Amino acid sequence: MNFKRRIALAAAALALVTGTAFAQGKDKVVLLLNWYTYSEHAPFYLGKARGYFDAENIDLDIQEGRGSGVTVQAVAAGTATFGYADVPTMMRAASKGAPVIAVGVALQTSPMSVMGFCEKNIRKPEDIKGKTVAVTPGDSMSQIWPLFLKKTGLKQDDFKQVAGDAQTKLNAVINGQADLLLGYVMDQAIKLQDATHKQVCPIRFADYGVNMVSSGIIVQKDLLKTKPDMVKRFLRAATRALEESAKDPAAAIDAMLKANPKSGVRDTALIGMKETARLYKGPDNPNDKPLRVGAKNMAETLQLLVDYGGLDKASAGKPEDYYTNAYLP
């Protein structure tokens, strides 16, 4: 084969590939997750596998993330169409001028908890006294932690605190350098269990009056004006994906593991998916479809962020500045 023919062949192949992508006329959409894939993200993989997004004419590309903060910045800058990120983190960025808004809140009850191995017998806030807690400085949990302490009557000097990044926190508890860590019930709890095969007992912030929304779907504000129909179609598919995953968590986990075999161990990921589905409903809207968040819940979240989460009162604004239910089915 001579050089000209090779070029012609390569061009033909390229045309074929791009041709098929464009021929269908689908909206190419990038969903940037908040973290490396784990059970919480399974619904999106289910929606993709079962063609929910295809049916809405959306060609979904799921990308793993490196923290909610980065995801929010990427969506604000237009690098990703949709982001799956911690909504309070997004609110912090939005109050600093990032043009982003939540169009659906997935986790409406906080998954935040302080957790350790059950064998250490730390089940109530009072048990934390005298123990060592590992936190990641600057993340959402470490910012809400003082509120949990206040609500439970604990003081900072009742226990020892060590700081490290996400992996260090897990390592510290696994190796006994810390007794507890701040983590999500369906994330770190599962990771600790997978690594050690020991039971993990979380103390949930939500059980002690800390009501705050967590992960949600975010977009650049401009997108609501330029492609409102596409946002609606995406959210229809996403809602369906969340509903079906709550009904059939095993199918969701299987879809996730098929797309990304390294994202978890089936048994524990399944527990994680079930835990995630429990958080789809907020305290004030038990009968709503998933992703539709209650006004009171969002108002409380904003208030907590102003009081504890490093959000300036002056630039805080109203809860409606940060979310809308208008594009949900």
Add this chain to the structure above:
Amino acid sequence: MRQGWLRRTLFSAWARPVILVLLLIALWELVIRLFRIPPYLIPAPEAVVKQLVEQWPTLLQQSIPTTLATLGGFAMSIAVGIPLALVIAYSRTVESYVYPLLVFSQSVPKIAIAPLFVVWFGFGIIPKVISAFMLGFFPIVVSTVMGFKSVDPDMLDLARSMKASRLETFMRISLPQAMPSIFAGLKVSITLAVVGAVVGEFVGSNSGLGYLLQIANGTFDLPLMFAALTVLSGIGVLLFVIVDVVERWMIPWHASHRNDFAATA
């Protein structure tokens, strides 16, 4: 007369980098204004300066643990690197065993194994020092080996013909001739040690500029983040200058420190 003074100031060695920095800051401001880059992506220079001034006590306080970890890692790099390099330079057997392994170890991404340092050595200063050491010691080894290997063989022959002892040969010929290379390695090492210390602080630490960077990142406080980065770079420059001064003091005879060279450099 006055113009001459102005010209001398403008073109003096210390003013040049300052002028370049000012130009770069102006360019930074210009790019932000021209392309309307929003502050949540890149902060404006004046916001960074404001944070530098307002948060100065915090920044200064957090610089101490980072500097200590850097110096600890640098000291360890010297203590391990130079003797190791000596052995490698003088023994082909050791070289053949150790050198490839050393290069191999250097290619391991430190950031990937840094979380393990906390597991092995706990929280506190030790994992940071080790992280700084891991990044800092390799340039010292490579430059020192090169320094001792490039000693003029004629000089060694001369020493032998004059019946100098091994120690005398080492102290009077090999070491002085290797010194410039060793210092070149030390200078690279000290800047890398700063990076290593911050990597250590990212991974697990209750204090330091790396810790502050993490918090600033979490709250989207980009001005504070850039302010911390500025202080961090300042520490790097300061430590580099100190090594440079020590070098001038120890090997004033070397070509790189002669005035005629400095003037044209």
